[in-house]
Amino acid sequence: MSDRIEVLKTYKTYVGGKFPRSESGHTYPVKDSSGNKIANACRCTRKDVRDAMVVARSAFSGWSSRSAYNRGQILYRIAEMLEGRKEQFQKELELAGLKKKVAAREIEQSVDRLIYYAGWTDKISQVFGTVNPVASAHFNFSMPDPTGVVGIIAPDNNHLLGLVSVIAPVIAGGNTCIVLASESNPLPAITFGEVLNDSDVPGGVVNILSGIQSEMISHLSSHMDVNGVWNAANNSDNRKQIDENGALNIKRIIHTPVVDWADEKHENPYLITNFQETKTTWHPVGN
Amino acid sequence: MSTVSIPDFNQTIPIDSVGVEERVARLNKRSIKTESKLQGLKLALSMIDHTTLEGSDSEGKVIQLCKKARLPYAPMPDLPTVAAVCVYPNMVATAKKALEGTDVNVASVATAFPSGMAQLHIKLDDTRYAVAEGADEIDMVISRGEFLKGNYSFIFDEIAAVKEACGNAHLKVILESGELETYENVRKASDIAMYAGADFIKTSTGKIQPAATQPVTLVMLEAIRDFYRETGIKVGMKPAGGIRKAKEALQYLVLVKETLGADWLNKDLFRFGASSLTNDLLMQIIKQETGIYQSNIYFSND
Numbered sequence: 001m002s003d004r005i006e007v008l009k010t011y012k013t014y015v016g017g018k019f020p021r022s023e024s025g026h027t028y029p030v031k032d033s034s035g036n037k038i039a040n041a042c043r044c045t046r047k048d049v050r051d052a053m054v055v056a057r058s059a060f061s062g063w064s065s066r067s068a069y070n071r072g073q074i075l076y077r078i079a080e081m082l083e084g085r086k087e088q089f090q091k092e093l094e095l096a097g098l099k100k101k102v103a104a105r106e107i108e109q110s111v112d113r114l115i116y117y118a119g120w121t122d123k124i125s126q127v128f129g130t131v132n133p134v135a136s137a138h139f140n141f142s143m144p145d146p147t148g149v150v151g152i153i154a155p156d157n158n159h160l161l162g163l164v165s166v167i168a169p170v171i172a173g174g175n176t177c178i179v180l181a182s183e184s185n186p187l188p189a190i191t192f193g194e195v196l197n198d199s200d201v202p203g204g205v206v207n208i209l210s211g212i213q214s215e216m217i218s219h220l221s222s223h224m225d226v227n228g229v230w231n232a233a234n235n236s237d238n239r240k241q242i243d244e245n246g247a248l249n250i251k252r253i254i255h256t257p258v259v260d261w262a263d264e265k266h267e268n269p270y271l272i273t274n275f276q277e278t279k280t281t282w283h284p285v286g287n
Numbered sequence: 288m289s290t291v292s293i294p295d296f297n298q299t300i301p302i303d304s305v306g307v308e309e310r311v312a313r314l315n316k317r318s319i320k321t322e323s324k325l326q327g328l329k330l331a332l333s334m335i336d337h338t339t340l341e342g343s344d345s346e347g348k349v350i351q352l353c354k355k356a357r358l359p360y361a362p363m364p365d366l367p368t369v370a371a372v373c374v375y376p377n378m379v380a381t382a383k384k385a386l387e388g389t390d391v392n393v394a395s396v397a398t399a400f401p402s403g404m405a406q407l408h409i410k411l412d413d414t415r416y417a418v419a420e421g422a423d424e425i426d427m428v429i430s431r432g433e434f435l436k437g438n439y440s441f442i443f444d445e446i447a448a449v450k451e452a453c454g455n456a457h458l459k460v461i462l463e464s465g466e467l468e469t470y471e472n473v474r475k476a477s478d479i480a481m482y483a484g485a486d487f488i489k490t491s492t493g494k495i496q497p498a499a500t501q502p503v504t505l506v507m508l509e510a511i512r513d514f515y516r517e518t519g520i521k522v523g524m525k526p527a528g529g530i531r532k533a534k535e536a537l538q539y540l541v542l543v544k545e546t547l548g549a550d551w552l553n554k555d556l557f558r559f560g561a562s563s564l565t566n567d568l569l570m571q572i573i574k575q576e577t578g579i580y581q582s583n584i585y586f587s588n589d
Contacts, residue, residue: 224580249582
């Protein structure tokens with residue numbers, strides 16, 4: 001038995017509810033904290049970004065028109081499935097160098113964070129919607145509406161918690177997203193894709209690509225069909241490029257180079273409203 | 288035509304369907320990149336019959352469509368115009384007026400489009416009306432019911448009569464391959480149409496699924512090639528319906544080039560019947576020139 005060669009998992013991408021390989025066929029080695037190779041992950045290119053964009057766009061109308069209550073149920077379901085996969089994530093986070101207790105804490109917090117945002121889905125428009133006083137014979141009200149397709153540059157720290165903290169508010173608000181997983185450790189992100197796939201999330205709502213972030217960021221941030229970018233990684237060159245490209249079609253751009261995603265300030269409804277547009281309706285009323 | 292003998296249409300020309308599909312699959316693998324891709328996309332744009340054939344069509348929509356035909360994308364005025372605008376007969380005059388002073392043709396469907404279920408004199412009147420309104424091209428449908436019954440001379444005579452009614456207008460004959468069941472039937476209908484005087488043969492109305500497919504197009508292109516060898520007459524080809532992506536358009540161009548040669552790679556002998564293809568071509572052309580992926584929300588629908 002001792003001669004047995006261990007079967008290493010092949011990490012693919014998660015796009016449109018499926019697990020395809022990169023269109024390029026390229027991979028790159030992922031190393032653990034002490035520099036040993038632990039797996040290969042797909043090295044996605046601009047074409048993978050383009051293909052993910054198509055599915056994210058076509059998933060948008062279905063996801064955004066679901067009832068907020070239903071979106072909340074689905075987010076809750078993700079939390080349930082994540083809870084059931086604790087052991088796998090525990091192993092992956094320990095490989096990345098986390099201490100046992102820290103890893104366990106990170107997984108628990110990720111589950112809690114999903115549940116936190118699951119609760120917000122049907123409260124966002126109650127809390128942030130307004131009825132506006134106007135001088136004419138109109139009933140005038142404003143409601144938050146999802147921005148559309150959001151590109152997410154996942155953080156390089158807190159591999160699971162950071163990822164959950166950026167995906168949950170975006171999809172809770174009815175957006176769909178394309179996530180560029182952490183470059184140094186994409187494994188929890190891809191495994192999280194498996195969780196999503198098991199938990200009633202319609203294909204295409206969350207799409208996770210792995211690879212060299214700087215190779216994909218220019219195409220993601222310049223794509224005219226992307227409506228917003230949430231950059232949670234800390235890289236000043238990428239940040240400049242995102243700002244410049246975002247100006248092409250005036251994307252909503254948020255930079256959060258966060259050091260510690262465990263902080264409770266990342267449970268915050270304003271992170272949902274970051275990717276919401278205000279729609280104001282003038283409804284005629286009789287005098 | 289006097290020197291050409293008309294073949295016996297009761298004879299069936301066998302088509303190797305596996306071979307046709309494999310040839311299409313092989314040609315689809317051809318990679319067209321950078322400068323050739325850009326030229327291909329522009330060529331495809333110049334070959335479009337920009338089409339609106341809805342029951343809900345209005346003058347306003349047709350005028351809008353014609354504006355797009357004249358100037359597909361305002362920020363790039365050097366792009367080619369589309370080849371023609373394709374409308375119902377009662378919209379021909381509107382389209383003609385909106386396209387005045389351009390070399391964009393007006394094509395009109397006629398002969399009780401899309402079913403073709405009407406008496407011959409009604410179909411001929413329909414055709415004459417469209418021509419009198421100013422149509423440069425007529426897209427007619429064949430009577431598929433009669434064809435499937437084996438009444439080939441009926442089809443032949445009908446096409447010949449419509450051709451006569453067209454006068455100077457070009458005649459495109461729609462086979463509606465989705466209703467013809469087999470490749471042999473497609474081939475036979477193509478031969479009948481060409482010997483009866485068609486200037487173009489066209490796959491589909493766009494109202495029946497499947498509409499244009501590449502294997503059917505290949506069968507028709509081969510019929511055109513054989514007809515050219517036999518008679519020396521170049522007949523055009525128009526796949527229509529269901530072609531939405533620029534990539535597919537390039538694949539069609541490869542089929543044409545490999546089957547008929549470069550002579551057919553212009554708008555006089557090859558057309559795309561499509562409405563949403565125009566925007567995808569524009570998006571891909573801009574992507575080629577700027578390197579930035581485009582979104583269809585920035586392009587007008589009509």
